[in-house]
Amino acid sequence: MEYTVEVKNLTLRYGSFIAVDNISFNVKKGEIFGLLGPNGAGKTSTIKVLTTLVPPTKGRVLISNYDVEKEPRQVRRVMGWVASEVILDDDLQVIENLKLQASLQGLYGWEENAENMLEYFKIKETRNKKVGGLSTGMRKKLEIIMALLSEPSVIFMDEPTIGLDVGTRKMLWELIRDIRKKHGVTIFLTTHYMEEADDLCDRIAIISKGKIVAIDTPEKLKAKAGSSIITLEVNQDFKASDLKGIKANRKGNEINISLKGGDASFTKILKRINLKNVDSLRLTKPSLDTVFLNLTGSTMEEQESSKIQNMNFYATIRRARS
Amino acid sequence: MLRETYALFAREVKKTYRNHAVVVMMVIQPLMWLIFFGSSLTHLPADLLSSLFHTSNYISYLLPGELATGMVFIGMFSSMSMIQDKRFGFLKRILVTKAPKESIFLGKVLGAASRGLIQIPVMVVTAMLFGVIFHTNAFYIFIWILSLFLMGIGLASIYSVITMKSKDWQTPGVVSNLINLPLMFSSTALFPATLFPKWMQILSSFNPISYAAAIGREALYGGQVNFLYFGYLVFFSALFLGIGFLASRRWLVAE
Numbered sequence: 001m002e003y004t005v006e007v008k009n010l011t012l013r014y015g016s017f018i019a020v021d022n023i024s025f026n027v028k029k030g031e032i033f034g035l036l037g038p039n040g041a042g043k044t045s046t047i048k049v050l051t052t053l054v055p056p057t058k059g060r061v062l063i064s065n066y067d068v069e070k071e072p073r074q075v076r077r078v079m080g081w082v083a084s085e086v087i088l089d090d091d092l093q094v095i096e097n098l099k100l101q102a103s104l105q106g107l108y109g110w111e112e113n114a115e116n117m118l119e120y121f122k123i124k125e126t127r128n129k130k131v132g133g134l135s136t137g138m139r140k141k142l143e144i145i146m147a148l149l150s151e152p153s154v155i156f157m158d159e160p161t162i163g164l165d166v167g168t169r170k171m172l173w174e175l176i177r178d179i180r181k182k183h184g185v186t187i188f189l190t191t192h193y194m195e196e197a198d199d200l201c202d203r204i205a206i207i208s209k210g211k212i213v214a215i216d217t218p219e220k221l222k223a224k225a226g227s228s229i230i231t232l233e234v235n236q237d238f239k240a241s242d243l244k245g246i247k248a249n250r251k252g253n254e255i256n257i258s259l260k261g262g263d264a265s266f267t268k269i270l271k272r273i274n275l276k277n278v279d280s281l282r283l284t285k286p287s288l289d290t291v292f293l294n295l296t297g298s299t300m301e302e303q304e305s306s307k308i309q310n311m312n313f314y315a316t317i318r319r320a321r322s
Numbered sequence: 323m324l325r326e327t328y329a330l331f332a333r334e335v336k337k338t339y340r341n342h343a344v345v346v347m348m349v350i351q352p353l354m355w356l357i358f359f360g361s362s363l364t365h366l367p368a369d370l371l372s373s374l375f376h377t378s379n380y381i382s383y384l385l386p387g388e389l390a391t392g393m394v395f396i397g398m399f400s401s402m403s404m405i406q407d408k409r410f411g412f413l414k415r416i417l418v419t420k421a422p423k424e425s426i427f428l429g430k431v432l433g434a435a436s437r438g439l440i441q442i443p444v445m446v447v448t449a450m451l452f453g454v455i456f457h458t459n460a461f462y463i464f465i466w467i468l469s470l471f472l473m474g475i476g477l478a479s480i481y482s483v484i485t486m487k488s489k490d491w492q493t494p495g496v497v498s499n500l501i502n503l504p505l506m507f508s509s510t511a512l513f514p515a516t517l518f519p520k521w522m523q524i525l526s527s528f529n530p531i532s533y534a535a536a537i538g539r540e541a542l543y544g545g546q547v548n549f550l551y552f553g554y555l556v557f558f559s560a561l562f563l564g565i566g567f568l569a570s571r572r573w574l575v576a577e
C-alpha cells in the first residue's frame with residue numbers, strides 16, 4: 001500500500017501541555033482523510049506538524065516519504081495548504097496572488113495551468129480584481145487553486161468549511177471531491193462537523209483530547225455504534241400482540257425496535273406489525289455523534305461547550321508558548 | 323532565494339504604491355520637517371549661520387539630515403507590516419512554501435528601504451523652491467542615494483528583528499520610538515556635532531544617520547565625499563543584515 005501521509009507515535013507538547021498524545025495513522029494515496037474532533041482536541045496542532053509549521057516533540061511524520069523534521073523544504077514542495085481562515089493578500093489581484101505563490105514555490109510555466117483552473121473554478125472574471133472585494137466562496141476557490149498550483153501530492157485543509165453558509169459548504173465539498181478525481185491528489189482535512197466527515201471523507205480518524213480513539217470509514221464506524229432504531233408513536237389501543245412477537249422496548253406511548261438485521265429488515269418488520277394504532281413512526285440511523293459519544297463518553301458539544309474549560313485550555317497554551 | 327525575495331519585495335512595493343494615502347503621508351511628513359523646522363532659524367544672524375552650519379540657508383544643511391532621518395521613520399513603519407502578516411496569517415502562507423526564511427526578512431527590509439527613497443525627489447524640489455542651490459554631479463548623487471539606501475537597510479533590519487520577536491502592535495512601536503528619538507538627536511542630521519557635549523559627540527560618531535547626512539552634504543554642495551563614511555555604512559548594513567538572517571532562521575515561525 002502506498003501512503004502519502006505516515007504518522008508514527010506523534011506527540012506535540014507546548015511546555016507541560018500535551019496537545020497531541022502519541023498518535024499514529026496512515027493516509028492512502030488519493031484518499032480524502034478526515035481528522036474529526038471537537039475544538040481543542042489537537043486537530044490544528046496535528047496539521048501544524050504535518051505542514052512543517054511546528055516540529056514534532058516526539059515521533060515521526062512522513063509526507064510522500066519526506067520527513068517533516070529533516071526535510072521540511074521537500075515536504076513544502078509536495079504539499080498544498082488551505083487555511084481555516086482564508087489567508088490571501090487582499091490588496092493584490094487574484095492573478096498577483098497566484099503569481100506570488102508560484103514564485104514562492106519556485107514554479108515555472110504555471111500560467112496556463114492557473115488560467116485553466118480559474119476558468120474551471122468559474123472565477124475567471126475575477127482574474128484582475130483585488131482579492132479583498134471577492135466573496136468568501138470565491139476566496140476559498142482561489143486558495144484551493146493556489147494549493148493545486150504546484151501539483152502537490154497532498155493538500156492539507158484545516159477546517160475548510162468553518163463559518164461558511166450551507167450553500168458554499170456543499171459547493172466546496174463538491175469541489176474537493178472533484179479535484180481529487182481530476183488531479184488524483186490526496187486530501188487531508190480536519191473538521192468538527194460530523195456531517196462533513198460523514199459525507200466527504202473516505203476514512204475518518206476521531207481525535208479527542210490529543211488521542212486518536214478510532215480510525216475507519218464512516219460506514220464502519222457507524223455500524224460499530226449500533227443498529228438503526230425504529231420508533232413508533234402509538235395510541236392507547238395499541239396492544240402488545242400488535243407487535244406480532246417482535247422484540248421491543250415500550251415507554252408509555254413510545255416503542256423502540258432495534259434493527260439488528262440492518263436496514264433491509266426495516267420493511268420486513270413494518271409488514272409484520274399491525275399499524276392500525278400507530279400514529280407515527282421514524283427511523284433513527286446511528287450517527288457519528290453516537291460513535292463519538294460511545295468512544296469518548298461525552299458528546300462533541302459537551303467537550304467543546306464548557307466556556308471555562310476552554311478558557312483554561314487557551315490560557316495553558318498561551319503560558320506554554322510564551 | 324533571489325526569485326522568492328524579489329516576489330516578496332514586489333508585494334511590499336505594490337501594496338505601498340496602491341495605498342495613495344500612505345505614499346502622500348510618507349512624503350508630507352519629512353516635508354513638514356524641512357519647511358517648518360528648516361525655517362525656524364531663518365533670522366539667525368548670517369555670520370552665526372555660516373560659522374555653525376557652513377551655509378547661509380539652514381534648509382540646505384537640514385535637507386540631507388532630514389532625508390536620512392526620514393529613512394529611519396519609514397523603516398520603522400514599514401517593518402510593522404510584519405506584525406500584520408503574522409496576525410492575518412500571511413506569514414504562515416509563506417512559511418508553508420519552500421521559500422527560505424531569509425527571503426521573507428530580506429523582502430521586508432528591501433521594501434522598507436526603497437519606500438524611504440520615495441521622499442527624495444519631492445524633498446529636493448521643495449528645497450530648491452526654498453532657495454537651496456546644489457553643486458553636484460550624477461556620480462555623487464548616485465553615491466548619496468546609495469548611502470541613504472544602505473543606512474535604510476541596516477535600520478530596517480534592526481526594526482524587522484524587533485517585529486519578528488513580538489506578537490502585538492504596541493511593543494515594536496514603543497521600542498522603535500525609544501531607538502528613533504535618541505538616534506535622531508544624537509546625529510548630525512539637525513545640528514553639527516561641534517555643538518554637542520563630549521558624550522553625545524562619541525555617540526554621534528557611531529551613528530549611521532550622521533554619516534548618511536555628512537555624505538549628503540559633501541555630495542550635494544560641492545564637497546569631496548569621504549568614502550570612509552560610505553565604507554562605514556556598508557559595514558553597518560552588512561552587520562545588521564547578517565544579524566537579521568540569523569534571527570529570521572530562528573524566530574520566523576508560525577504562532
